Amino acid sequence: MSTFPIKQEIIDQFKEDLGIKNIAYATIRQIVNLVNKLEQKYQVQFIRTEMGVPGLPANRIGPNAEIKALNEGVASAYPPIEGIATLKTELARFASLFLNIDITPEGCIPTVGSMQGAFVMFLVANRRDANKTKTLFIDPGFPVQKRQLAVLGMTYESFDLYNYRGEKLKDKLEEFLQKGDISTILYSNPNNPSWVCFTEKELKIIGDMANKYDVIILEDLAYFGMDFRENFGKPGLPPYQPTVAHYTTNYVLLFSGSKIFSYAGQRIGALLISDALFHKRYPDLTRLFNTDRFGLTILQEGLYTASAGTSHSAQFGFAAMLKAVNSGEMDFVSEIKTYGDRAKVMKQLFLNNGFHIVYNKDEDRELADGFYFTIAYNNMKGDELLNNLIKYGISAITLDTTGSTRTEGLRICVSQTGEDRFDDLKERLQLFKKAYPTI
Structure with missing residues (x-):
């Protein structure tokens, strides 16, 4: 029966x-x-x-590198909050080889998954200007990110992309941004849950709006390279993963090892912050924090108070997989x-x-x-x-x-x-x- x-x-x-x-x-x-x-x-x-x-299953390159690091004693040492040097270098290389953008290792910061990355960005970016305290979500999106704002006592605006593709996106964004209270815009690309992917036209519109209204774009790349209509997995060769970073320097990319490396259990991701934004000064940050420098506030106030760094051994695993991908030894797209x-x-x-x-x-x-x-x-x-x-x-x-x-x-x-x-x-x-x- x-x-x-x-x-x-x-x-x-x-x-x-x-x-x-x-x-x-x-x-x-x-x-x-x-x-x-x-x-x-x-x-x-x-x-x-x-x-x-x-x-x-995760590629053995990551776990093996973690085991090696643990055997060498990293478990007894606090990880540097800014991240281990090898991981920062490989993150910067990855950005160059697969996104065709240049970021110095200084702005490549490991986080406890991209969820922590988003949380810390809300914590800091939405306090950089006393008049700009909201996040605008281009929905549909990951529900927990809105819960993060609620936990922080922050508010948000949102709209569904469904009826605002292409040129229609510009007027819809301006409808919100001209009010002057939006500090950050967040979306995922490819999108969770709809799997829509922003076109270059749409990414340029978003970048132009960021420049016009001094808004920071939080681009969630949790599903990096997974628009399989193209092969974004060839290091240093086009096509490259589309990104708003080609159209503005007001960006932070939320990067994750969970899906592209099947490394969800190790809770490892990264913030990729543009050089210009990392070094930018916002006097209003000193209302709550000890410095007006954006990048230092992320490190010394955001990440330090949230977790005092990211798992030491997981950083070694993440770095090893990125190095293999950057060197062409591991084809992450074919694996997923x-x-x-x-x-x-x-x-x-x-x-x-x-x-x-x-x-x-x-x-x-x-x-x-x-x-x-x-x-x-x-x-x-x-x-x-x-x-x-x-x-x-x-x-x-x-x-x-x-x-x-x-x-x-x-x-x-x-x-x-x-x-x-x-x-x-x-x-x-x-x-x-x-x-x-x-x-």
Whole structure:
């Protein structure tokens, strides 16, 4: 006898146990816990698409370098807050070889994942000007970044990119920036959750706006090189990963080892701060901090008070992988391209069963196949759709929590669904379609 559909009263009971009042606004971790409880009760493995975790093993270069460093005694030594010299050098080389931008090692600073990087940037950048205290999010986006601002007692503005692609982006940005209270703009590229990728035209618009209104751009590159329509993995050769850094010096790039190196467990990332911004002075910083220099405030006030540095051994692992990539010994794009292959198959399985893709274009280009995609079904709202998919052993998150206006949609992450689960996904989607026929 089939487990599916799971009884609604069981789902409701577990939701109540976990404090989930409205599944549309459940956190990712709440969905994880809900599905864990259902898997345990029914002894069935869900198709897990709710959490963006790496689904591939880390290249041994990183762990081996960490083991070597630990054997040499780094565990007993505090890491330098600014980062070990070899990592800073390799981060600067990576920026040159894969982004085609020049940053001195001084502005390449390791962080405890790019999440800490964002937190510290909010902490400092939104206090550099007494009149500019807000962040503008180009949504949809990563919900936790808005929670970070709430924890810091800061406020934000946001808009959904969906209806403002291309030239329309300029007027929308000006609508917010001309008020004069925006200090930072944050977006991810490729975008989590929609997987849209900003075009060069759009990045130039953002850069021009940063210059015009003295706004700092926080460009989240957690999914670096994962627009697989191009191969951004050839050191020193075009095409290069698109970035706003080509159009302004008012930028900080949030870089992460979690996805491109499958190194999420080591919590290692970096801030790549332009030389001009790193050395810039903001007198208003001294209202709260001991210096008016932006880069020094990040180091001596932000990172020092947040964690007093980043794991010593993890820095050695990160540096070793970057060195291998920079030297052409390790092709990181080929190692993670399987995500694009999975997305192509999984997307088609959803389409074959009456679903449609919510965010489906980059201006006039078809969206890339990558780590995420977005789906909707019939006239169901996102919370109803998620609830009904859970009945058939498929988990996801709604777009409601991401700042998207497309509340009919869900985010699908492909990382935990290998080829061995495609038949299970196909079967469950067919059962779902039979229970909820397309209109």
